[in-house]
Amino acid sequence: MLRVENLKVAYGHIEVLKGINFNVEAAEIVALIGSNGAGKTTTLNTISGLLRPTSGVISWKGENINRTPVEAIVASGLAHCPEGRRIFPGLTVRENLLSGTAARPNNRKAIEEDMTLVFDLFPRLKERIKQLGWSLSGGEQQMLAIGRALMSRPSLLMLDEPSLGLAPIVIDQLFDRIVELNKRTQLAVFLVEQNSAMALEIANRAFVIETGTITLSGPASELAGNPRIQEAYLGG
Amino acid sequence: MRISPYLALVAAGALSIPLLTHDNYVIQLLNIAILNAIVVLGLNYTTGWTGQINFGQAAFYGLGAYSTALATKFGLPWIAASFSAILVVALASLVLGLPTLRLRTHYLAMTTIGFAEIVRLIIVHWEPVTGGTSGLRDIPGIDLLGWHPQGQIQHYYIMIAVLALAVVVAARIRHSTVGRAMIATKDSEIAAEQSGVDTLRMKLLAFMIGAIYAGIAGCLYASSIRFISPDSFSGTQAVFLMTMLIVGGMGSIPGCVAGALALTILPEALRFLGQWYLVLYGLGVIGIIALLPGGLASVISVRKLRWGHPQ
Numbered sequence: 001m002l003r004v005e006n007l008k009v010a011y012g013h014i015e016v017l018k019g020i021n022f023n024v025e026a027a028e029i030v031a032l033i034g035s036n037g038a039g040k041t042t043t044l045n046t047i048s049g050l051l052r053p054t055s056g057v058i059s060w061k062g063e064n065i066n067r068t069p070v071e072a073i074v075a076s077g078l079a080h081c082p083e084g085r086r087i088f089p090g091l092t093v094r095e096n097l098l099s100g101t102a103a104r105p106n107n108r109k110a111i112e113e114d115m116t117l118v119f120d121l122f123p124r125l126k127e128r129i130k131q132l133g134w135s136l137s138g139g140e141q142q143m144l145a146i147g148r149a150l151m152s153r154p155s156l157l158m159l160d161e162p163s164l165g166l167a168p169i170v171i172d173q174l175f176d177r178i179v180e181l182n183k184r185t186q187l188a189v190f191l192v193e194q195n196s197a198m199a200l201e202i203a204n205r206a207f208v209i210e211t212g213t214i215t216l217s218g219p220a221s222e223l224a225g226n227p228r229i230q231e232a233y234l235g236g
Numbered sequence: 237m238r239i240s241p242y243l244a245l246v247a248a249g250a251l252s253i254p255l256l257t258h259d260n261y262v263i264q265l266l267n268i269a270i271l272n273a274i275v276v277l278g279l280n281y282t283t284g285w286t287g288q289i290n291f292g293q294a295a296f297y298g299l300g301a302y303s304t305a306l307a308t309k310f311g312l313p314w315i316a317a318s319f320s321a322i323l324v325v326a327l328a329s330l331v332l333g334l335p336t337l338r339l340r341t342h343y344l345a346m347t348t349i350g351f352a353e354i355v356r357l358i359i360v361h362w363e364p365v366t367g368g369t370s371g372l373r374d375i376p377g378i379d380l381l382g383w384h385p386q387g388q389i390q391h392y393y394i395m396i397a398v399l400a401l402a403v404v405v406a407a408r409i410r411h412s413t414v415g416r417a418m419i420a421t422k423d424s425e426i427a428a429e430q431s432g433v434d435t436l437r438m439k440l441l442a443f444m445i446g447a448i449y450a451g452i453a454g455c456l457y458a459s460s461i462r463f464i465s466p467d468s469f470s471g472t473q474a475v476f477l478m479t480m481l482i483v484g485g486m487g488s489i490p491g492c493v494a495g496a497l498a499l500t501i502l503p504e505a506l507r508f509l510g511q512w513y514l515v516l517y518g519l520g521v522i523g524i525i526a527l528l529p530g531g532l533a534s535v536i537s538v539r540k541l542r543w544g545h546p547q
Binding site: 050069070071074075080082083086087088089090091095098099100101102103104106133145148149152164224 | 415417419420422423424426427428429430431487
């Protein structure tokens with residue numbers, strides 16, 4: 001569904017992605033793990049159109065989206081839930097969710113149905129429906145950011161560090177929800193995480209990125225058992 | 237719409253003011269305050285909701301006033317003149333906005349200051365047409381299909397009607413997809429784009445709607461006061477409008493109206509202090525900004541919190 005071929009991205013003269021290849025298929029959960037500065041967020045930002053590649057191909061549902069405008073990429077079913085959540089603090093929970101529908105046709109009934117789905121998944125959001133974004137806790141903000149991304153009706157959801165800054169128990173709940181979502185709606189998930197243990201637990205497949213190059217890939221369970229991974233990312 | 241009883245009270249109060257006073261000076265002051273409120277509501281689209289700093293709002297106000305004055309003096313019927321004035325302002329905002337809204341915050345502030353200065357220089361130096369620093373006199377009045385409002389009170393009701401329309405339109409837009417997209421653009425441009433919002437289009441739209449508000453107010457100013465001069469639309473006026481927005485409460489519709497009314501009426505009310513009024517005025521503005529960072533509008537929400545109804 002998503003195929004990335006020989007993707008290179010540079011900030012000025014500094015090459016951050018040095019030709020990476022990977023793919024994500026329908027209904028899969030794929031994790032991209034790596035340490036700080038390895039190029040994880042750059043990969044996501046390039047796929048969603050916030051950055052442009054210097055070379056290589058990003059192919060989405062068979063089409064090259066290297067130069068497609070950000071809004072058109074969202075409209076085509078590729079949603080990006082950004083690092084650090086970036087919810088809209090001045091809008092209510094409901095308005096935050098509605099702003100996720102900006103790229104789709106204004107069909108009120110379908111939008112309300114999708115909002116019900118988000119509230120089924122994260123009942124806490126429903127309790128806070130009229131509260132302004134800034135007044136939510138970190139975990140609730142993350143739920144809201146994911147909910148907002150879901151409101152664009154994606155077929156692939158890209159999550160950038162959803163566990164960042166959250167308490168372990170909240171992370172557990174959040175990851176349970178992500179799995180539930182994937183099972184229930186067949187939504188493909190591309191998960192970028194520093195919390196490798198959690199990511200490998202829920203993913204089907206995973207890639208390891210180190211300074212702009214993919215160094216390992218395979219089924220998540222296999223990677224979790226790999227001694228090198230255990231040493232570098234899972235704390236021995 | 238839980239505040240509708242308050243809204244009804246405010247509307248009733250506004251409509252009954254001319255019954256309480258026949259002092260032309262007071263009504264004229266209110267008319268100016270209402271026009272300022274319309275201009276500030278326009279500024280709120282760009283600065284309050286979309287988060288772009290705009291010091292060109294007074295220039296759009298002036299552009300609307302001068303276009304109306306020149307068109308009516310030329311002999312165009314009032315309705316046609318006001319429509320063409322609004323069109324001129326809309327086009328000017330499109331031409332200014334299209335290249336500059338890609339710029340961020342302080343760069344945009346500088347270009348809008350530059351634009352305001354260009355408009356001012358043209359008005360001052362194109363004397364045969366604009367009358368230069370001495371302004372334009374004997375501008376034809378409002379002509380609504382043969383009805384010529386006379387006196388301050390009739391004009392007052394026209395202004396109130398236009399302000400009410402401006403408020404209703406602003407409230408409808410605020411709670412529409414477009415309004416949410418504007419605030420999303422202010423809160424996080426990146427996240428707004430990732431949610432599928434075309435942020436450049438939103439900024440341009442906010443800028444143009446805001447300019448049109450200023451244009452409508454300028455048109456009413458020229459046709460009701462019937463005398464205009466560059467002073468009324470200067471850079472000082474632009475800063476003044478921004479102050480009204482901040483004191484009233486960025487992003488709040490009642491705040492915009494309250495800020496414009498307060499800061500238009502206050503200097504007149506303090507006039508008995510002579511030269512000292514500016515000191516008190518300045519202290520008052522600083523006091524509001526320091527004690528109520530959300531502006532006058534936050535008084536309402538603070539009271540809500542005390543009553544145990546967090547928003």
